[in-house]
Amino acid sequence: MKMNVFETVSSILMIVCCTFGIFFAFVFIIIVMFHRRCHTLTIFLVLNSTIAGLIANLTCISQAIYQLLDVGNDRLCNIRGLLLQIGTGVLYHTLCVQAFYRLFVTVYSTQQYLQTTRFIILMVLIQWIFSASFGLPIFFTNRITYQSGSRICQVSLEDTIGFVYFSLVIFFLPLIIIIIIYFQIVQYMKRTPFSTTYRSNTLISQNRRQSELRLIRRILTLVIILFILGFPYSLFYLLIQSHIMSPWPYMARISYLFITFGQSASMLINLITTDDVRKSLIDIIRKCASKQTQVQRVNV
Secondary structure: OOOOHHHHHHHHHHHHHHHHHHHHHHHHHHHHHHOHHHOOHHHHHHHHHHHHHHHHHHHHHHHHHHHHHOOOOOOOHHHHHHHHHHHHHHHHHHHHHHHHHHHHHHOOOOOHHHHOHHHHHHHHHHHHHHHHHOOHHHHHOOOEEEEOOOOEEEEOOOOHHHHHHHHHHHHHHHHHHHHHHHHHHHHHHHHOOOOOOOHHHHHHHHHHHHHHHHHHHHHHHHHHHHHHHHHHHHHHHHHHHOOOOOOOOOHHHHHHHHHHHHHHHHHHHHHHHOHHHHHHHHHHHHHHHHHHHHHHHHHO
16 A cells, blocks of 8 residues: 555655754764763763664654555564654653752752762663663563554554553653652752852852753753653543544554654754753854865965
8 A cells, every 4th residue: 555645744754853863963972972071970961861862763763764665564563663662762761860860969969979970870771771671561462563554563542551551651750750850959949048158159059059950941841842742642542542533544643753853852952952062062163164264265
């Protein structure tokens, strides 16, 4: 069965969005690798999210390519469906690790071991083990099946257990955890006002707290954007379970189009909101522009 115009256009849009996401992720990774001022724990955790976003965009672009090729239900279809869910989930899980680090630095600042490089690396390793394995129970119980209408292997919207499990682990639990952490940090700042004994120390503490609050707000904003763009998937499920509408072949395709856009946008947000990385990128652009200007002057 040949793809119609909507299927073709949606797959091409997914490829375009993922291509931009992959580009932004590679730019971020290269800047962090070659600029020493970016070698901090905070940026390491953002790099962790960027690598997760890169994986998410790669899984989505491969799925879109397979849709265009109209491979159908081949031997690797279930594995691609599993990787698609893992790629989406790992991005949210890395944002949780970022939020926990901000909690340790702000609220539990006296517990120095929580802020050590060794402890943070351990957290990241645990997060990746969980992210890589949370989909296996669904995979081994054969709940990931080929959906001919959307030309994709995934958990059916009519499969309540599989859908609720993935929704909780991928979307809702990370969002709830980050919101709770955000409010803990805000409440802590309200309970511990600045001392007016030493003005210089007060200014330093105030700037640091504002910086921490800004970072956790960025994480929360990023998660909310990803959640909103992933919401159509949950909405379609609720409509089907409430018998308001019957399953529509393009539901999954529309849902993943939104998710793909969110994953791509998250890579751009990481690039432009991480201060040291953004400054390094601006320096590179200015150097390239100045070199081009010098070459033009020489040619003239």
